[in-house]
Amino acid sequence: xxxxxxxxxxxxxxKHPAAIFVVMLLGxxxxxxIYTVGATATNQLAKSSVDxxxxxxxxxxxxxxxxxxxxxxATCHGxxxxxxxxxxxxxxxxxxxxxxxxxxGRMPMAAPGAQVMRKATQYTEEQTLQLAxxxxxxxxxxxxxxxxxLNWAGADxxxxxxxFRANCAQCHSFSGRGGALTEGKYAPTLMLxxxxxxxxxxxxxxxxxxxxxxxTLNVEEKQAVIAYIEFLKDSPNPGGFELGRYGPVAEGLxxxxxxxxxxxxxxxxxxxxxx
Ligand code: HEC
Ligand code: HEC
Numbered sequence: 001x002x003x004x005x006x007x008x009x010x011x012x013x014x015k016h017p018a019a020i021f022v023v024m025l026l027g028x029x030x031x032x033x034i035y036t037v038g039a040t041a042t043n044q045l046a047k048s049s050v051d052x053x054x055x056x057x058x059x060x061x062x063x064x065x066x067x068x069x070x071x072x073x074a075t076c077h078g079x080x081x082x083x084x085x086x087x088x089x090x091x092x093x094x095x096x097x098x099x100x101x102x103x104x105g106r107m108p109m110a111a112p113g114a115q116v117m118r119k120a121t122q123y124t125e126e127q128t129l130q131l132a133x134x135x136x137x138x139x140x141x142x143x144x145x146x147x148x149x150l151n152w153a154g155a156d157x158x159x160x161x162x163x164f165r166a167n168c169a170q171c172h173s174f175s176g177r178g179g180a181l182t183e184g185k186y187a188p189t190l191m192l193x194x195x196x197x198x199x200x201x202x203x204x205x206x207x208x209x210x211x212x213x214x215x216t217l218n219v220e221e222k223q224a225v226i227a228y229i230e231f232l233k234d235s236p237n238p239g240g241f242e243l244g245r246y247g248p249v250a251e252g253l254x255x256x257x258x259x260x261x262x263x264x265x266x267x268x269x270x271x272x273x274x275x
Contacts, residue, residue, distance in 0.1 A: 065135070092139045106206075177191060
């Protein structure tokens with residue numbers, strides 16, 4: 001008899017009303033894990049397949065950028081990017097400014113307003129770089145940061161925090177989640193910006209933001225600031241229920257797991273009640 005109760009060990013758990021829930025939840029967690037790994041891998045592939053430096057100096061890419069510019073940007077910035085009454089000249093703004101403005105969806109601007117907003121980008125990374133290559137070919141300006149400049153992995157987080165509080169917090173708030181400025185303008189949250197966009201914002205100073213050139217913040221200090229903002233992204237949100245900063249994959253995953261989990265609970269409850 002003692003023997004029998006041993007072999008029955010697992011099936012005893014199997015009969016527990018929560019067992020099916022546990023098994024299905026495990027299944028969900030495993031599949032969503034595979035999904036996340038797959039999605040991250042393809043994201044990285046898509047990124048690394050576009051070589052910024054090669055596009056900048058490639059005449060065919062510059063030409064492609066010129067054509068994209070004529071259809072998407074020239075109405076406001078002029079056919080030769082010299083500017084007109086609807087938009088400023090882009091002579092000398094540099095590839096970094098174009099990449100920042102277009103990849104963050106600010107450009108093409110939808111309608112004139114108090115402030116150009118971040119929105120979904122309308123161009124692929126390759127097209128964005130072609131536009132940048134074209135504008136940079138007209139006159140030199142701040143260049144797109146290199147992989148080495150963007151390598152913030154070993155940066156000093158403590159120093160980044162100090163630099164952030166001294167140079168950025170007065171507009172973007174201590175949590176990096178943005179704040180109001182004068183005349184209906186605001187400094188946006190930094191939680192949506194990629195490390196590259198953070199670097200580009202610093203070297204191009206969009207709208208009311210000052211430019212942080214290498215004399216103000218050298219490359220190492222910029223990397224420290226980026227490391228600190230990435231740290232803020234991971235730290236608990238000071239208020240509100242905000243999923244947006246985790247990006248579409250994580251959000252989908254969250255809804256999926258929680259949503260299906262809730263449905264499962266209801267199903268089990270109905271099952272148990274029916275008995
Ligand atoms: C509806 C008009 C409009 C369209 C279309 C438009 N822009 Fe702009 N753009 C503006 C205005 C206005 C500004 C100035 C906004 C500001 O910073 O206050 C601007 C600013 C910029 C800047 C920042 C310049 C700087 O000083 O750093 C860049 C770069 C830029 N635009 C690129 C583009 C590109 C590339 C396109 C096409 C994909 C485009 N824009 C389409 C109106 C437009
Ligand atoms: C004087 C106020 C001010 C200061 C100081 C300032 N910024 Fe900004 N920042 C702005 C404004 C205004 C914008 C929005 C510009 C726009 O929409 O064109 C902005 C935009 C940005 C963006 C783009 C966010 C996005 O997701 O689109 C980043 C990144 C950024 N700032 C980083 C920084 C960092 C890092 C520092 C410190 C080194 C800093 N800023 C200091 C005012 C400021």
